[in-house]
Amino acid sequence: MTAFFEALLANPAVILTVGAFVIFFLPRHLACAWCLLVTAFSAIKLYTLGLGEYGALHVFGEQLTTVRVDPLSRIFAVVFHIAIVLNVIYAWGQRDKAQNFAMLAYPAACLGGVLAGDLITLFFWWEMAAITSVFLVWAPGTRVTYLAGMRYLAIQILSGVLLLGGVALTYRETGSFAFDMMGLRDADGAVKISALVMFLAFGIKSAFPLLHNWVQDAYPKSTLTGAIILSIFTTKLAVYSLARAFPGTNELIYIGVVMTLFPIFFALIENDLRKVLCYSINNQVGFMVCAIGLGTINGAAGYAFGNIIFEGLLFMALGAAMHRTGTSKATELGGLYKTMPVTMALCIVGALSISAFPGTLGFVTKGLIIDGAGEAHLFWVWLGLLFASAGVLEHAGIKIPYFTFFAHDSGQRPKDAPLPMMIAMGIAAALCLGLGIYPDPLYALLPDQAAIADYHPYTAYHLIEQLQLLLWAVLAFAILILVKWYPAEVPSTNLDTDWFYRVPGRALMSWAAGASRATWIALWGIFSGRVQALMARVYSVHGPEGEMARSWPIGFMALWTAILLALVLVISFIA
């Protein structure tokens, strides 16, 4: 029992989880300050632990390592703490206890998953992340968000069930719960079923193509702060898991490239700018997945770190506009730069960073991935990633700030963002620029120090390559605007893969429910009819009026006795 509590106390994720439950007993106005305090405790715990394995537990004869801090898990753990702090500051003054609880408990679960040294611990936190995050989807409390939350939960739980299946199969194959490099294929090149199941579990959470649409379905329906928190953690936990278990897996290269490409087109035609950013998550995670496939773990981890900051900044800026105007629709926004200049400027920093302009966090991290594709001599992959980079510029670099703050004048003149939001966005923007100009502190956190030692982002070639790509893409945008070929935003719903389970899938379920009800009624009718007929027959024989219940007169009995005796005599005589 002592070992159990020691294991709990060694885990920063447990500190955050306990802190989250305490929120229910605190006065509402203290919740955010408490969240900051608990996050500070967790960060100190992480720092004092240092690299190593902690929190060993023996369960059913197997040793579990509940905390593993190594260079790969450390960079994710560090950026998760930064993200929690930014979220808490952004949501300062938020009084909703359920959201405040989820604001700590959900990142805690993802942190626990990142620090998990074995598959059982990973599974526990994986499911905790699903359960705690759904409160953020449900937070607005409408029927639409309830249904979206249920769909989200079903998909997340499916991922958890697959993970559990993968864990069981892996244990049967290897006799171990170790969460390490497993690879998709065995020594003979055949796909391992256990690894494939696990791969799918990670794939659902990292939103692989065709499995991606839970992001666009659930995240934009959450609250302002909820959408920001959701956008950060789940997919990055999945990216970490892929980087841990499947580095250098060839299939991931192509899955990643497809992930970077297809969301670009959906983002182009999407009117809801929060949904545009959700497509951007798919696209950005695609870069990380591709990097994992290429074996460029520095690229995946570094870009995950950067993306959490600059994508979060874009979500925050859009959230601030939404807070002031009540909408995130491009058709209803525009012209806000006149009264929200600070938010606009901070949003542009995020946009420049996600587009990977030199001097920003995006530039010093994305280059690791593009260079990785070049060094692998995969021309089409490299070309695809460059194409996707132009796409990022289009939907995240230009569309978000342009339609929110410029474009047509919506006539709205709201105040600039509230101070806590500005502080959070300011810190994020400072990180985007600070680490973009001086990336050494970030590079020191990257898992493969030998590889990063040879990488220099600010070479003349890198700068020219990136500036050519981006400036000429911006020029294309300017021309399209001038000749009025850039498509106008249209209020619409764009179908995506969720259509399959929301329309035909729902119809099929309704039909199946109706058919099973009709079948049951018919079977019950047949059964109860037969039983009633049998009971009627029994009643007719044994009931008060039945043959067997009739009273027999003595004379009748004497007559029958005489007949039977006569029959016996006749038979005896004949015999």
Add this chain to the structure above:
Amino acid sequence: MSDQHEHHSGEEGWADKKSFRNAFLGVLVVASILAAVAGFVPAWRKEHPHFPAEEFGVFFAVWGFAAFMFIVLAGQHLRKLVGRKEDYYEERE
């Protein structure tokens, strides 16, 4: 969630002014040309390019421009295929 605020339309801000737009466009064109020209400076070329395309001085400019044009001009037709009324799902759920 939205605060009370006034509605004004037609007021010209600094980004709406023609002078700003022209200046922005001018800076963009000059910067784009400079970036393209820089691609031909031998001292700034990549020593060991991974692909022959990288040896072409304006490859990234051409690819960035073409990619952006393609994404916008081809991508907008996707709306015809997948675009539906805004309340499409509300009617069905």
